[in-house]
Amino acid sequence: MKRRGFILATGAALLSGMLLPLRALAAVWNKAAFEATTLAGATQGLQVNKETPSADITVNAPDRAENGAVVQVEVISRIPGTEAIAIVVEHNPTPLIANFLFAEGAEPYVVTRIKMAETAEVKAIVKVGSRYFTAGKQVEVLENGCG
Amino acid sequence: MADNIKMRAQLKGALTELKVLMTHPMETGRRKNDLDEVVPAHFIQLVTISLNGKVVTEAQWGTGISKNPYLTLHLRGAKVGDMVGVVWHDNRGQSARHEIAVTAG
Numbered sequence: 407m408k409r410r411g412f413i414l415a416t417g418a419a420l421l422s423g424m425l426l427p428l429r430a431l432a433a434v435w436n437k438a439a440f441e442a443t444t445l446a447g448a449t450q451g452l453q454v455n456k457e458t459p460s461a462d463i464t465v466n467a468p469d470r471a472e473n474g475a476v477v478q479v480e481v482i483s484r485i486p487g488t489e490a491i492a493i494v495v496e497h498n499p500t501p502l503i504a505n506f507l508f509a510e511g512a513e514p515y516v517v518t519r520i521k522m523a524e525t526a527e528v529k530a531i532v533k534v535g536s537r538y539f540t541a542g543k544q545v546e547v548l549e550n551g552c553g
Numbered sequence: 554m555a556d557n558i559k560m561r562a563q564l565k566g567a568l569t570e571l572k573v574l575m576t577h578p579m580e581t582g583r584r585k586n587d588l589d590e591v592v593p594a595h596f597i598q599l600v601t602i603s604l605n606g607k608v609v610t611e612a613q614w615g616t617g618i619s620k621n622p623y624l625t626l627h628l629r630g631a632k633v634g635d636m637v638g639v640v641w642h643d644n645r646g647q648s649a650r651h652e653i654a655v656t657a658g
Contacts (some may be wrong), residue, residue: 511628512604513629516624517624
C-alpha cells in the first residue's frame with residue numbers, strides 16, 4: 407500500500423521543531439481549500455475532479471443535533487489504499503472542515519467533533535490514489551453552531 | 554504546554570485506540586463578543602500524530618472543528634510501551650505537544 411510520501415517529510419519537520427515559522431505552516435495548510443466559501447470551491451482546492459459514491463465508506467453522525475457547535479462525526483473507509491479522508495459540510499460558511507492524511511501505521515478511521523451552521527449533509531471525501539469516493543449523512547441542526 | 558493535550562492510547566487486539574482532547578478556543582473569526590466586536594480567528598491548522606517518532610497521521614483543520622477539539626484514531630502495529638506523540642500548530646504560530654506510552658486495553 408503506497409501512501410502519500412510528503413506527509414512523512416512535512417510531518418518529520420513539524421515534529422522536530424516546536425516553533426514552526428508561520429511561513430512553513432502556510433506551505434503545508436491548504437489555504438485555498440479551507441478558505442473556500444462554497445463546496446465546489448473547497449473540492450476544487452482539494453483537487454477533487456470527480457467523486458464516486460461508495461458503500462465502503464461509513465459516515466456516522468446524529469440524525470438531529472440540538473446544538474450545531476458540537477456534532478460528533480465518525481468516518482470509516484474500508485477502501486484499500488485510502489490515503490486521506492476530508493470532511494465537508496455544504497451549508498457551512500467555509501465547507502471544508504478537516505482533511506486527515508493517513509500514512510502506514512494508521513487506519514483510515516477518524517472520530518471528531520465539528521461545527522454545523524444549519525441542517526446539511528456531512529460528507530466524507532476519501533482519496534485513493536488519484537480517485538475520490540464519497541458518502542454522507544444528513545444531520546438536522548436545531549441551533550447554528552458557527553457563530 | 555502538555556496540559557493543553559490530554560490523551561490515551563490503548564492496545565485493543567490488533568489496533569491501538571488513540572483518544573485525544575486538546576484545549577483550544579477554535580475561533581472562526583466570525584463570532585462577536587458581548588461588546589459586539591468580532592473575535593479574531595484563532596484555530597488549530599495542523600495536528601501531527603506519530604508512533605515511535607514516525608508520522609502516521611497528519612490532520613489539516615479549518616475553523617469548522619469544535620472548540621476544544623476531540624479525536625479518536627486507530628493505529629496499527631503498535632505494542633504496549635510504544636510512544637504516541639501529538640503536536641498541534643495554530644494560525645497564530647502557537648503550538649503544543651504531548652507524548653504517552655501505549656497501555657494494555
